Amino acid sequence: MRHGGGTWMSPQIFVWRRTSAIKDRYELRAGDECLGRLTLGGLLLPTARVEAGGFELDLAVGGMANRQVSIAEAQSERVMAAFERRWSGRKGVLRFADGGQLEWRRTGWWRAGYEFTDRFSNPVVRFHLDGTVEGYGVGGEWTRSIDSRRDLLLVLALGWLLLLVNDEARPPRAPARAERSWTPVASPAMAE
DSSP, X not given: OOOXXXXXXXXXXXXXXXXXXXXXXXXXXXXXXXXXXXXXXXXXXXXXXXXXXXXXXXXXXXXXXGOEEEEEETTTOOEEEEEEEOTTSXXXXXXXXXXXXXXXXXEOSTTOEEEEEOTTOOEEEEEETTSEEEOOSBTTBOOOOSOOHHHHHHHHHHHHHHHHHTTOOOOOOOOOOOOOOOOOOOOXXXXX
């Protein structure tokens, strides 16, 4: 995982990929590099743990009709942000504890996706249902719209969680592992 430097904030394409066919685990990738991991859990209400570069976040879905998501630091349990989806399910608001907010909205009709926008409706991060996330910035000029790596991780993880919880995500299948060839060893006891 990436721990530092300016390349985290550089404009690029991120991709969420499922890493297990059995468990709900996903990796956030930029090219061949793994930037973070998201693991879904919870029996009645969905939860998620996100790990990346020394950060660990817990996302907990709750409220009537699973419309709210609370995002907290895993170790301190300090709430960093809260998301509330509107009744239509296609819009919502992410509010950061230290100020600021982003709008969540559906984009497109034939090729649906979602995006977080700033208060001026400029796209910041755009999510495609296949797990692809387009870099962030204002319009075609990719600038730093999100101040920290932690907040960027929060936004990328929340967007993907919302698509998964609402059953709209269509990620490619997890890579199949090669089957081990197993041939029984003939033992003297079986020869009789």
